[in-house]
Amino acid sequence: MSGEIIDLAVIGAGPAGMAAATVAADLGLDVTVFDENPAPGGQIYRGIEAVATKRASDLAMLGPAYEAGKTIVSAFRASKAKHQPNTSVWLVQKDRQLGIASGGRASMVQARRILIASGAQERPVPIPGWTLPGVMLAGATQGLLKSAGMVPSGPVVLAGNGPLLYQLGAQLAAAGAKVTALLETEARYGAALQHLPGAIASGGYLAKGLGLISAIRKAGVPIRRNVTGLKAIGKDHVEAVEFAANGRAWRLDCEVLCLHQGVVSNAQLTLAIPAKHEWNEAQRCWRPVTDAWGNTDLEGIAVAGDCGGIGGAEAAAHAGRIAACEAARALGKIDAPQRDTRASGDRSAWERHLRIRPFLDALYPPSRAIAVPADDVTLCRCEEVTAGEVRAAVRQGGTGPNQVKSFTRTGMGPCQGRMCALTVSEVIADQLGKSMAEVGTYRVRFPIKPLTVGELASLE
Amino acid sequence: MFRRLHTSSSTLTITLDGVALKVAPGDSVAAAVLASGNPACRQTPVTGSDRAPFCMMGACFDCLVEIDGVPNRQACLVEVREGMQVRRQARPTLVADRLAS
Numbered sequence: 258m259s260g261e262i263i264d265l266a267v268i269g270a271g272p273a274g275m276a277a278a279t280v281a282a283d284l285g286l287d288v289t290v291f292d293e294n295p296a297p298g299g300q301i302y303r304g305i306e307a308v309a310t311k312r313a314s315d316l317a318m319l320g321p322a323y324e325a326g327k328t329i330v331s332a333f334r335a336s337k338a339k340h341q342p343n344t345s346v347w348l349v350q351k352d353r354q355l356g357i358a359s360g361g362r363a364s365m366v367q368a369r370r371i372l373i374a375s376g377a378q379e380r381p382v383p384i385p386g387w388t389l390p391g392v393m394l395a396g397a398t399q400g401l402l403k404s405a406g407m408v409p410s411g412p413v414v415l416a417g418n419g420p421l422l423y424q425l426g427a428q429l430a431a432a433g434a435k436v437t438a439l440l441e442t443e444a445r446y447g448a449a450l451q452h453l454p455g456a457i458a459s460g461g462y463l464a465k466g467l468g469l470i471s472a473i474r475k476a477g478v479p480i481r482r483n484v485t486g487l488k489a490i491g492k493d494h495v496e497a498v499e500f501a502a503n504g505r506a507w508r509l510d511c512e513v514l515c516l517h518q519g520v521v522s523n524a525q526l527t528l529a530i531p532a533k534h535e536w537n538e539a540q541r542c543w544r545p546v547t548d549a550w551g552n553t554d555l556e557g558i559a560v561a562g563d564c565g566g567i568g569g570a571e572a573a574a575h576a577g578r579i580a581a582c583e584a585a586r587a588l589g590k591i592d593a594p595q596r597d598t599r600a601s602g603d604r605s606a607w608e609r610h611l612r613i614r615p616f617l618d619a620l621y622p623p624s625r626a627i628a629v630p631a632d633d634v635t636l637c638r639c640e641e642v643t644a645g646e647v648r649a650a651v652r653q654g655g656t657g658p659n660q661v662k663s664f665t666r667t668g669m670g671p672c673q674g675r676m677c678a679l680t681v682s683e684v685i686a687d688q689l690g691k692s693m694a695e696v697g698t699y700r701v702r703f704p705i706k707p708l709t710v711g712e713l714a715s716l717e
Numbered sequence: 718m719f720r721r722l723h724t725s726s727s728t729l730t731i732t733l734d735g736v737a738l739k740v741a742p743g744d745s746v747a748a749a750v751l752a753s754g755n756p757a758c759r760q761t762p763v764t765g766s767d768r769a770p771f772c773m774m775g776a777c778f779d780c781l782v783e784i785d786g787v788p789n790r791q792a793c794l795v796e797v798r799e800g801m802q803v804r805r806q807a808r809p810t811l812v813a814d815r816l817a818s
Contacts, residue, residue: 293775293794294794295743295796300774304743307743311726311743312722312723315722343794343796361787378772378774378776379772379776388766388768388779390718390756390757390767390768390769391718391756391769392771393769393770393771393772393773394771394772394773394777396772396773396774397770397771397772397773397774398773400773400774400793401719401748401751401773404743404744404745404748405719405721405741405743405744405745405748405752406721406722406723406726406741407719407720407721407722407748407751407752408719408720408722409718409719409720410718410719410720411718432722433722493767494756494767512718513718513719523776638768638771638777638779639761639778640763641761641763641764641766670778671778671781671789672776672777672778675776675777675778676772676776676777707789707791709787
């Protein structure tokens, strides 16, 4: 370790991390943002600088919500916050030491405060055939569109539910991709209705959503509702998707199948430290327990943005600024009344953006049949373990995810449970008739990103 | 499997399994593989089935490839560079295989 102590280490250069770093630097903190991507933006604003300068013609197709990232990235670039791209954070300790790796070398960094802004990941979508090449998460295809200006060259089918799926459908259609159909697994308008006042009060989200659906329809893409029994078919590559809708069986040829069941907090880091977590029933994912400023139960370690609960990009930026004010207070740069004043605008905007969430959470629940799949479906992509094998392990006395992990190797592969943890716990909870809160999740262990022996040896 | 909206952007050359491939600056290695015609990055250690990029955000680890001699790099997180040598990863031989043979 170099001996230098930084005031605030921010993990992740998405909207929450960038906004936090910008404000914290402005308030006089020595800030460094660590991010494993080459450029700032996170998933939502992926590639925004390159698109704005080299592919400006793509901005119209990607939409105004994406273009909004230009402002936040340029403010971050103009700030005194340091940015360490291509850097993975593989360790965070309670004493606020970080283990980082970049360019084949690892090192330790000591921070006075840590802000974890690791965002969201897509919920796993374990359907038959989901490991076939050509089957991708919707956000993966959207990421390719943003960062590389690439679209599926053959017919593409979108399946699942959630706002991202509609946004992707509209973007792909505008980009000239052959979108064969959008297959919606579930949309509970009745359950969502009671949250309509909040949705309206949250601003332009409803209009934006209706606009996306209308754009998809105008492009001539059929939308099939209440789709069940999704199955990816193919030998070495996805060739078709099979499903049931309107009381009959369907088969659509495709070269790319984009799956989506919403996004969940990326709690890998906070679970590993570990900070205290709770099960969020409405969003069906784990989140670290925080106070109104994003502080976890661990001294000096806070979270902001989607890793603390799904709120979307705009809410994340406000949460980042709120957390930055708190960091400046905790480190003595401002006092509590100054913090409250400085954060008040962001707090009211943050609360306004969050008012759409109960509506969206109720409207687009993850499909139970997908979350708790049939015996022959692969749950753990890395170790290729099926739901049936997990159920057999439970029958043999594996009462929780950690026992099932030792019995079956689920979660022991390179993704360290990122793609199976939720499903494994859902299957166990379903079989034992317990709640997710009772069943819990894997004990996540450091290093949470791959570290070569060479990198480890480079530690001083 | 994927095509570029801006074909003129491919100005760099990498090799994929020894074959030259034109790519664009800023492409991730995973994007380059997806645009190559064969999206597979690796075979799984258990059954040897092909895997291609799935999440494109560093979470799924299906896009692990060998880059300039270093195996198990996450292709979606590494940017292409002129002359980069990328290799798909075949199913490794496991201790269990040796015991079985």
